[in-house]
Amino acid sequence: MTPTQYRDQAAALAKTDIAKAAKIAEGIKDPWFQAQAWSHLARYADRPLQFSRKAAKSASLCKDNFQGSAVRAWEIVALAERNYSVQARRSLAQAVELAQVVEPVSSRSEAFLLLFQAAYKISVQDASVVAEILRRVCASEHWRAKRAGRDVEKMLTGLMRTREFYW
16 A cells, blocks of 8 residues: 555544554654654544654654645644644644745745644634744745735635645
């Protein structure tokens, strides 16, 4: 099976069998998909923080700064949904710091768009802070940067919904 399929299997099992889901997540070789799998476990487990820490660790092993920052969005959302706002904000701050050095700007704007939407799950105020940083560090004529800025404004004004990270 592919890392995507293993991630999907762990995600489905996380709702009903944390032990089996964790075993599958442990075996995922691609850090991006492994971080997402751990985040699914954090969303459903009785002790979500142990799995959010594993998600953060997997994110730190990603191949570049884009992946390492962007994939943290799933972890942040899981923590926010479980009412671990302090930990979600801490993870968000770490991810935003890393996202600021992502190159090129097109990739940086994609990372910030994901992190903005994750921040929105914590609060509109947290999302507004990320939006302001996005405006500053993603100012560019590149179409992805322009789209990220436009979409963020639409989400802040309620004209567009934020993405769902879990199914």
